[in-house]
Amino acid sequence: MTASLEELEERLSQLRVRLREARRARDTAAASRIRSELREVEAAWEEALDAEEAAETAPDEQQVPLRAPAPRTARATAPPSRPALREKRSHQAAVPAREQVHQSLTLLGAPAAPKLISSVYEAFFGEPLVATKLASLRRDEERSFKAQGYARPYYICAALTYDRLTPARGLLAISVWPLQRRVIGPLSLRVVFLTHAIGVAEQIERLTAAGHPPSDAAWQLLRRFALNIPGAYDNDDLDPARVISAARTEIAVHQKSDDAERGAAADRARAQLTDVQQLFGAAPLHNALRDTGGASR
Structure with missing residues (x-):
């Protein structure tokens, strides 16, 4: 029997309490098992919510008048049946948006x-x-982190500016990444671009080696990266290994300076910011002034 939304929400609450207890006890094995179960229950909750919304918006089938069956010639262009739509909808709901973002960011390997x-x-x-x-x-x-702390195995958080430690505009990251990896310094945007290129190229290599041809969209994505990396693309020859090599060669030029800037910013963040701020950034200066009624006169 499918669990209701209320039952799933109660289960999520219980699992988060257990996860906090496991972390406090430093029981990593138990924490890992609970995190896995949390992900499954969160996916089930998303699917149940999606099904509830679909049921609320669907017309009352008992009030729909019966019609003659459509001719055979019309079946090829007929819209999908309701079970087919529900199956597609259920498949999409099985992966929550936050998990989709997590998968993409993990592949890219840097804020995006x-x-x-x-x-x-x-x-x-x-x-x-x-x-x-x-x-x-x-x-x-x-909001979830402020309410529940480290109840989830990861959070989608912000990249931080190296100078003010505020959220870097439009860049998302994963909370389990080291703080230095989530800081954006003067050279970081180029390093991040090259890291993204390597992540895309490596994924294409993995898919090819496993006998799963990458999609045209994947190759087009790699081409966009390669065109902006010296030595990565030549005479319409798009080779993932060549892209990886060229990107790593350029990263090496910036790595030392970029690491130094990021490391210093990460040290300041750990010393000055709360746990919440280390993940989501310090409040911008204009917000801080507004909250305190402005600067003294």
């Missing part, structure tokens, strides 16, 4: 903008990532 995250998910996982869901995702994650 929503547009790229969406493109990567569609190219490699075959489904569009609804952009409207990303607009409020970081705020939802911040």
Whole structure:
């Protein structure tokens, strides 16, 4: 029997309490098992919510008048049946938006903008990532973290500016990444671009080696990266290994300076910011002044 939304929400609450207890006891094995169960229950909750919304908006079937069956010639162009629509809808609901973002960011290996995250998910996982869901995702994650702490195995959080430690505009990251990896310094945007290129190229290599030809969208994504990396693309020959080699060669030029800037910023963040701020950034100066009634006169 399918669990109701209320039952799933109660189960989520119980699992989060157990996870806190396991973390306090430093029982990593138990914490890992609970995190896995949490992900399953969260997916089931999303699917149940989706099904409830579909039921509320569906017309009352008992009031629909019976019609004669459609001719055979019309079946090829007929719209999908309701069971088929429900199956497709259920499949999409099985992966929550935050998990889709997590998968894309893990593949890319560095903070990224929503547009790229969406493109990567569609190219490699075959489904569009609804952009409207990303607009409020970081705020939802911040509210969840403030309410429940480290109850989830990861959070979709913000990249931080190296100078003010405020949220880097439009860049999302994963909370379990080291703080230094989530800081954006003067050279970081180029390093991040090259890291993204390597992640896309490596995923294409993995798919090819496993006998799963990458989609045209995946190759187009790699081409866009390669065209902006010296030595990565020549005479219409798009080779993932060549892209990886060229990107790593250029990263080596910037790595030392970029690491130094990021490391210093990460040290300041750990010393000055709360746990919430380390994930979601310090309040911008104009917000701080507004909250305190402005600067003294």
